[in-house]
Amino acid sequence: MKVMVLEKRGGPLQARERPIPVPGPGQVLLKVEACAVCRTDLHLLDGELPEIHYPIVPGHEIIGHVASCGPGVMLENGMRLGVPWLGYSCGECWYCLHEQENLCDRARFTGYQIDGGFAEYTLADHRFCFPISSDYSAAEAAPLMCAGLIGYRSLSMCGNDLQRLGIYGFGAAAHIVAQVALWQGISLYAFTRPGDERAQLFAHHLGATWVGSSNQLPDVPLDAAIIFAPVGDLVPAALRAVRKGGSVVCGGIHMSDIPSFPYALLWGERQLRSVANLTRKDGEKFLELASNTTIHTQVECYPLHAANEALTNLREGKLTGAAVLVMAEVNS
Ligand SMILES: [Zn+2]
Numbered sequence: 266m267k268v269m270v271l272e273k274r275g276g277p278l279q280a281r282e283r284p285i286p287v288p289g290p291g292q293v294l295l296k297v298e299a300c301a302v303c304r305t306d307l308h309l310l311d312g313e314l315p316e317i318h319y320p321i322v323p324g325h326e327i328i329g330h331v332a333s334c335g336p337g338v339m340l341e342n343g344m345r346l347g348v349p350w351l352g353y354s355c356g357e358c359w360y361c362l363h364e365q366e367n368l369c370d371r372a373r374f375t376g377y378q379i380d381g382g383f384a385e386y387t388l389a390d391h392r393f394c395f396p397i398s399s400d401y402s403a404a405e406a407a408p409l410m411c412a413g414l415i416g417y418r419s420l421s422m423c424g425n426d427l428q429r430l431g432i433y434g435f436g437a438a439a440h441i442v443a444q445v446a447l448w449q450g451i452s453l454y455a456f457t458r459p460g461d462e463r464a465q466l467f468a469h470h471l472g473a474t475w476v477g478s479s480n481q482l483p484d485v486p487l488d489a490a491i492i493f494a495p496v497g498d499l500v501p502a503a504l505r506a507v508r509k510g511g512s513v514v515c516g517g518i519h520m521s522d523i524p525s526f527p528y529a530l531l532w533g534e535r536q537l538r539s540v541a542n543l544t545r546k547d548g549e550k551f552l553e554l555a556s557n558t559t560i561h562t563q564v565e566c567y568p569l570h571a572a573n574e575a576l577t578n579l580r581e582g583k584l585t586g587a588a589v590l591v592m593a594e595v596n597s
């Protein structure tokens with residue numbers, strides 16, 4: 266099978282051939298249809314995540330079909346599954362026992378500690394996969410596995426009775442959570458890089474009430490804001506934009522340092538928190554919601570061998586929506 270592998274810090278990914286792996290106990294072998302590209306893949310490439318063991322196959326937004334099952338797994342061949350970032354949790358630690366398996370002490374993550382979906386085939390622990398309906402094409406479904414899920418978890422951390430939600434960084438996660446928020450009747454305030462007309466147009470097109478630059482403030486205070494861009498300067502900016510008692514949620518795995526800011530920005534019971542990973546319950550709730558409403562994921566498709574190009578376009582802010590690697594049809 267063809268894979269794109271990260272062999273050293275900084276990359277680029279290398280195209281390699283590997284034998285198709287054999288599923289072990291509890292595992293499924295998936296024939297990958299599509300795998301979306303996430304900002305976390307850039308952090309992996311740049312060595313910004315701790316303890317990366319090379320070589321690693323990135324990719325944690327995988328849609329594929331069951332090709333074979335390991336011992337103890339009874340799933341039908343051909344069944345369509347999605348594989349998210351959380352690839353394993355221990356089930357025994359304090360976090361796992363308190364419905365916070367996203368924070369598991371021994372969690373393992375797809376495309377980081379487990380070879381991921383930038384490949385024609387991948388192995389996954391079946392307990393952490395989600396059934397994926399055929400209503401979505403593989404390319405449309407792939408970004409739901411992280412951009413969608415993390416956005417959904419971030420939104421659920423914003424508090425109840427939201428009326429006005431700010432989103433900083435209008436990429437893959439934002440364009441999905443924006444649709445969920447609008448569907449829930451929440452007004453959207455989209456903040457983009459100053460001068461990023463493409464992202465601003467995209468936000469308008471999706472139905473944002475207000476679109477502006479991250480250094481601007483709307484004329485009404487917001488109930489909450491989610492920061493998807495990995496830019497620490499946005500934290501005080503977002504705190505400035507939310508009302509007393511409002512929340513600022515950081516949805517990314519990595520962020521540049523947050524500059525110091527006056528306590529008055531946090532005062533008034535404003536809350537600042539991060540969102541880490543996902544739980545399977547998040548996945549179930551989000552995918553149920555995604556089947557009750559229609560989420561239109563805007564995707565730009567690339568062949569597997571163009572993974573580096575997709576990553577570069579993501580880095581340079583050239584994408585509208587999500588980049589997705591779509592596998593060529595191969596005879597299995
Ligand atoms: Zn991701």
Ligand SMILES: [Zn+2]
Pocket residue numbers: 354355356357358359360361366369370371372
């Ligand atoms: Zn655990």
